[in-house]
Amino acid sequence: MTMLPWAGVLRSRRGVAAVEFAITATVLLSILFGIIAFASTLYAYNMMEAGVSEAARRMAVAEANYSASNITCGAGASNTAGTAENIACRSLPKWGTYTVNASLNCTSPARDAVVTLTANSSTLALADMYRRIYNTNLVAKATYRREGTCP
Amino acid sequence: MAITVAATLPVVVGFTALGVDASYVYWHRTKLQETANAAALAGSSLLPDSTAAQTAAIAYAQTNMPTGKYGNVLVAADAVSGTWNPSTRVFTSGGANRSAMRVTLRSSTANSNPVRLFFAGIFGYSQMNITASATATFGSYKSWDVIIVQDVTASFSQEIADARTADQTLLSCLKNSMNATSQVGLTTFTGSSQTQRALTAMDTVISAGPPQVKGYDALTTKISQLDYCGTGSPMPSCSGTNIAAGLNAAVSQFTTGYTAGTDSSGKAIILVSDGAPQVNAGMGNYSGTCPSCTDAKLATLATNAANAANAAGVVVHTVYFDRDNNATDRAFLASLARGTGAKALSTPTASQLSSLVFEICATIPRRLVD
Numbered sequence: 146m147t148m149l150p151w152a153g154v155l156r157s158r159r160g161v162a163a164v165e166f167a168i169t170a171t172v173l174l175s176i177l178f179g180i181i182a183f184a185s186t187l188y189a190y191n192m193m194e195a196g197v198s199e200a201a202r203r204m205a206v207a208e209a210n211y212s213a214s215n216i217t218c219g220a221g222a223s224n225t226a227g228t229a230e231n232i233a234c235r236s237l238p239k240w241g242t243y244t245v246n247a248s249l250n251c252t253s254p255a256r257d258a259v260v261t262l263t264a265n266s267s268t269l270a271l272a273d274m275y276r277r278i279y280n281t282n283l284v285a286k287a288t289y290r291r292e293g294t295c296p
Numbered sequence: 297m298a299i300t301v302a303a304t305l306p307v308v309v310g311f312t313a314l315g316v317d318a319s320y321v322y323w324h325r326t327k328l329q330e331t332a333n334a335a336a337l338a339g340s341s342l343l344p345d346s347t348a349a350q351t352a353a354i355a356y357a358q359t360n361m362p363t364g365k366y367g368n369v370l371v372a373a374d375a376v377s378g379t380w381n382p383s384t385r386v387f388t389s390g391g392a393n394r395s396a397m398r399v400t401l402r403s404s405t406a407n408s409n410p411v412r413l414f415f416a417g418i419f420g421y422s423q424m425n426i427t428a429s430a431t432a433t434f435g436s437y438k439s440w441d442v443i444i445v446q447d448v449t450a451s452f453s454q455e456i457a458d459a460r461t462a463d464q465t466l467l468s469c470l471k472n473s474m475n476a477t478s479q480v481g482l483t484t485f486t487g488s489s490q491t492q493r494a495l496t497a498m499d500t501v502i503s504a505g506p507p508q509v510k511g512y513d514a515l516t517t518k519i520s521q522l523d524y525c526g527t528g529s530p531m532p533s534c535s536g537t538n539i540a541a542g543l544n545a546a547v548s549q550f551t552t553g554y555t556a557g558t559d560s561s562g563k564a565i566i567l568v569s570d571g572a573p574q575v576n577a578g579m580g581n582y583s584g585t586c587p588s589c590t591d592a593k594l595a596t597l598a599t600n601a602a603n604a605a606n607a608a609g610v611v612v613h614t615v616y617f618d619r620d621n622n623a624t625d626r627a628f629l630a631s632l633a634r635g636t637g638a639k640a641l642s643t644p645t646a647s648q649l650s651s652l653v654f655e656i657c658a659t660i661p662r663r664l665v666d
Contacts, residue, residue: 183319190323191322191323198333198334287330287334288359292337293661
């Protein structure tokens with residue numbers, strides 16, 4: 146009986162483990178990298194929330210100066226120490242870039258110190274997916290009432 | 297291999313889901329706490345007006361966590377004003393002269409906005425209740441040196457008890473809000489002045505005791521002994537109203553041999569009076585300060601004294617007991633208020649003196665305490 150040339154290959158059980166590994170690794174690694182991406186993004190978001198809150202509070206008690214324009218921070222970008230922007234940005238993870246905006250709204254009766262941080266979606270793992278789903282960037286914003294005089 | 301993976305996959309996915317949900321809840325709790333802090337600080341900044349404080353607290357909670365996205369995190373019943381006892385660290389809601397604001401923010405079934413979980417629903421937990429609370433009150437780590445200049449003329453005879461309450465309210469508020477090196481003093485005046493308690497730090501031990509007496513206790517005693525002039529009391533004798541005498545006696549304490557408390561935030565005179573300067577014949581030329589004296593000359597002297605205080609960096613707050621609804625006198629007392637943030641307050645009701653004085657204490661910055 147003449148055997149087909151590739152029949153032996155089909156019957157061979159060598160390499161089964163490698164093939165199974167290839168298939169299961171796809172699933173396991175997607176889960177693993179998914180966890181890492183999710184965790185890193187959420188960590189960044191948490192630090193953004195904490196940053197804007199602290200910065201707005203410091204502005205509210207007139208301890209921190211601010212610049213009226215948008216400032217890019219993170220990933221090595223620096224800004225003047227002690228400003229609201231610096232306080233908002235200083236604890237952010239370095240793998241992302243962010244845009245920070247601080248403003249003081251003294252139009253009566255409002256006396257709001259507002260700090261907003263927007264994550265650059267291309268630099269944070271899941272922020273881009275978030276932007277595609279919700280059509281908005283990851284934004285952290287805090288508003289505190291300004292104490293004392295509102296210039 | 298495949299079987300092992302298949303068997304462990306539910307566990308892996310389960311823990312992943314747990315991680316996602318847990319970190320989401322943590323994030324939400326951070327957000328809720330930051331919002332609670334903002335709301336408590338905003339609310340407390342409007343105290344002692346409890347209604348305005350509550351409105352502001354709710355407004356700032358909603359600005360930071362919009363209702364469209366997070367539901368109503370702060371309901372009116374959870375935005376409460378009251379007082380804070382710094383030594384027992386206990387918040388008491390309600391009462392007069394409210395100095396503290398406590399907010400409790402909820403993402404929970406109680407407010408119909410529980411945190412919705414992504415995966416834990418598989419195990420029957422589709423939502424979670426979280427709360428965050430914050431308390432803010434008057435408070436500064438700095439010192440503030442204050443001399444109360446109290447009118448004890450005969451016209452104050454009926455209301456001297458209200459004046460005592462007011463002065464004590466101020467003293468208690470200072471003790472609760474500023475650091476213990478803050479110095480306090482009490483000067484009374486009629487036609488002449490008398491220093492009841494010289495400027496002394498609240499925690500300076502005056503008598504080792506027992507019972508130990510500190511600056512604060514000594515002033516409390518002096519305030520409780522306040523009386524109007526004509527009773528043979530240790531007050532200056534009844535002899536007209538010479539505001540300048542009271543102010544000058546206080547200013548000299550700020551200019552001669554004065555050392556500010558630790559980390560000073562300023563010095564102030566709080567003038568509590570019920571009338572404009574008035575000449576009394578018995579005083580002659582007021583120790584040479586006011587030859588052939590008239591009411592107008594005494595008024596000028598008072599204005600000069602307020603200017604001198606201002607020049608020495610002392611803020612002058614005035615509290616006028618406006619018994620007769622006297623617009624001229626009210627305007628004169630108001631004109632004596634000097635310096636950044638100086639308050640000129642008046643009331644026709646003596647029992648309101650305490651809450652007026654409290655408004656001056658309410659200029660102290662706020663801080664989170666709980």
